[in-house]
Amino acid sequence: MAYQPRSHYLVDIPTIPDERGKLAVLEHNGAVLFDIKRVYYLFDVPAGTSRGGHAHRNLDQLLIAISGSFTVDVEGLDDKSSYVLNRPNQALYIGSMVWREMRDFSSNAVCLVLASTVYMEADYIRNYDEFARLNRSIS
Ligand code: T46
Numbered sequence: 001m002a003y004q005p006r007s008h009y010l011v012d013i014p015t016i017p018d019e020r021g022k023l024a025v026l027e028h029n030g031a032v033l034f035d036i037k038r039v040y041y042l043f044d045v046p047a048g049t050s051r052g053g054h055a056h057r058n059l060d061q062l063l064i065a066i067s068g069s070f071t072v073d074v075e076g077l078d079d080k081s082s083y084v085l086n087r088p089n090q091a092l093y094i095g096s097m098v099w100r101e102m103r104d105f106s107s108n109a110v111c112l113v114l115a116s117t118v119y120m121e122a123d124y125i126r127n128y129d130e131f132a133r134l135n136r137s138i139s
Pocket of ligand 1: 053100113
């Protein structure tokens with residue numbers, strides 16, 4: 001199974017519980033269906049701050065609320081959804097050409113992101129009108 005552009009959905013991360021706690025596994029061809037080229041994380045996000053506000057031309061990502069919670073608003077081809085991420089054993093997959101905005105970070109929120117490419121500013125579409133035009137043109 002390959003990830004699809006313009007798609008977004010929740011992925012359960014296999015978790016091994018025992019009396020010492022829980023261990024969650026992000027493994028290639030398990031919860032992660034792309035080669036991980038980059039890992040970054042967002043933390044110390046001030047209350048009331050929004051992040052994101054862009055799409056990517058060619059990027060697969062998994063977002064995980066390692067701690068705390070936040071909301072991700074996404075827009076794909078003809079759909080809009082909001083996901084509340086608040087479990088460290090659940091990830092949100094976001095594919096290429098999906099507009100995303102992140103909001104309502106709790107004070108202890110840490111958003112871990114696994115990405116399929118290294119950082120390239122040229123991959124970003126930061127103008128919503130351009131995103132909408134491009135998304136329509138590849139329909
Ligand atoms: C995304 C959401 C979930 C780098 O130099 N390297 C990196 O790997 C990243 C991700 C960012 N940067 C620089 C680019 C900007 O100067 O860090 C600065 C802040 O980046 P940005 O405003 O894009 O951050 P967010 O939180 O709005 O978006 C980030 C990712 O950029 C984006 O791909 O999907 O988190």
